[in-house]
Amino acid sequence: MAFEEKIKLRTAITADIASITQLYTETVLTVCTGEYNQNELKTWASLGQNLERWKERIKNQYFLIAELGEKIVGFASLSHEGYLDVFYIHKDYQRKGIAFMLYNTLEEQAIRLSLKNIIADVSKTAKPFFEKQGFLTLREQQNHLKGYMLINYKMEKKI
Numbered sequence: 001m002a003f004e005e006k007i008k009l010r011t012a013i014t015a016d017i018a019s020i021t022q023l024y025t026e027t028v029l030t031v032c033t034g035e036y037n038q039n040e041l042k043t044w045a046s047l048g049q050n051l052e053r054w055k056e057r058i059k060n061q062y063f064l065i066a067e068l069g070e071k072i073v074g075f076a077s078l079s080h081e082g083y084l085d086v087f088y089i090h091k092d093y094q095r096k097g098i099a100f101m102l103y104n105t106l107e108e109q110a111i112r113l114s115l116k117n118i119i120a121d122v123s124k125t126a127k128p129f130f131e132k133q134g135f136l137t138l139r140e141q142q143n144h145l146k147g148y149m150l151i152n153y154k155m156e157k158k159i
Contacts, residue, residue: 007098009105012063012075017054019072020065023090024048030091035124036150043148061085062109066098076102082110084120103133110159117158130155 012020028045036044048054057063057077066074066089074089084106089098110118121141122130131137135155143150 006068007073007101008067009064009101010067012058012065012077014055014058016058016065016072016075017051020054020075021048021051023072023075024086024088027088027091031089031094032123032125040148040150043146044150046146057085062106064102064105066102068093074098074102076106078106078109078118080113082113082115082118084118087120087126099129103129107133107157107159115159117156120155122153122155124151124153127153127155130157133157 025045025048028048029041032041032044061077061079063077063086064075065072072090073093076087077085079085087099087102089102107118118135120130120135122135127137135157138154138156141152141154143152
């Protein structure tokens with residue numbers, strides 16, 4: 001059985017929040033070190049501690065969890081308006097097809113919703129993945145957070 005066949009996608013529930021925040025924090029702090037400095041990473045990672053925001057995403061968005069057995073190895077969400085809000089793959093499961101599975105499922109949902117495009121705010125680290133999925137960069141963004149400036153990109157894919 002191929003690795004991808006062992007991955008199961010399901011809808012997130014609020015009981016997943018502790019695992020989601022841990023995966024989010026570990027991924028930001030370890031996977032993005034080539035593009036952001038430690039202060040930027042710590043600032044970015046701190047955004048994941050807003051538990052109410054996670055509850056809101058799970059309640060109001062198409063929020064998917066990728067699991068390998070009982071372990072959450074990725075997650076992603078799409079708003080009903082076509083905003084790809086969060087998209088993270090576990091630090092130990094990068095480049096194994098999980099991001100591709102999650103993205104394809106989100107795009108299928110966008111098509112079911114008759115959306116014309118998907119918009120995302122994409123990190124420097126994730127930009128190449130999104131470009132491979134057909135996203136185009138609309139602009140570079142400078143986000144001022146807690147005294148630091150984090151660069152990301154507003155990207156769009158027409159569907």
